[in-house]
């Protein structure tokens with residue numbers, strides 16, 4: 166295998182023309198017909214790219230449609246309250262994307278008169294737009310010759326060119342970006358970027374790549390060296406921590422006590438219930454909970470104690486959660502309101518709660534309770 170630490174040198178030896186020509190031939194015959202394709206509208210491209218980050222097309226598609234229906238242009242999105250955006254985003258996860266979407270729309274409206282910047286460098290200055298998204302918008306909307314590098318691109322390049330550099334390392338990112346910049350077509354940068362990503366999604370897939378029917382087979386390093394399953398190399402596996410929550414669903418006169426989640430933790434800006442965190446799922450025990458004892462002052466009746474433990478998996482965290490549902494008599498309404506205010510909680514009626522963005526875990530619990 167060549168020395169991939171010097172991409173300039175190796176790049177001279179590689180037949181990029183053949184590679185990009187084959188991809189450009191493959192793409193029109195095999196691409197999926199998706200609503201954000203065949204457009205040069207940067208708003209639509211940006212919206213679809215943000216929604217599709219870490220998300221499968223089938224899952225992202227209905228969200229894309231909902232957003233376009235509710236916010237046909239960037240001005241509408243910028244003018245919307247954040248709670249409304251979070252509610253529409255509910256269930257898609259990675260909520261920082263939704264918050265950044267809103268901030269970015271405001272930047273475009275306030276600082277750029279509603280027009281997205283037309284080049285990679287200036288797109289990168291917007292909130293939530295990283296190298297990948299900037300390259301996608303700059304090339305798809307404005308035909309700038311700048312290569313996208315996402316998981317699909319890493320895989321196709323590493324297999325075809327036989328590169329073992331760890332894709333999670335800084336060095337790997339530089340090597341693959343350099344290689345991608347060499348491989349991109351000068352004439353059709355937009356089509357080429359779409360083609361390589363689609364090729365990775367449909368043909369050169371993580372498992373069971375369709376090598377037998379692949380137009381790149383003859384020149385593919387991985388195919389010819391029995392290395393398809395070994396590439397790309399990713400050493401840094403994400404560390405996953407386990408968290409255990411005990412939630413309190415407290416109702417008084419038809420209203421429920423809620424909490425808006427703060428910064429520096431998961432689900433910022435979403436609405437959930439008061440909760441106590443335990444060291445491990447086995448240790449969840451209302452008797453050991455401070456909130457449980459505080460709430461006894463309002464003589465609650467336990468309405469429901471979930472035997473079910475709700476499990477929710479995020480990229481870095483596994484959450485295990487139980488729920489206790491308390492009913493509190495209207496005699497204690499005022500005292501409960503004071504307590505809630507002191508704690509930074511809010512009493513909300515069912516319509517308000519329904520209209521707010523909530524973590525999927527809470528939505529599952531509320532649905533089970535119906």
Ligand code: SF4
Nearest residue numbers: 369376379382385388
């Ligand atoms: S031959 Fe297999 S590994 Fe090589 S590019 Fe084609 S699908 Fe990917």
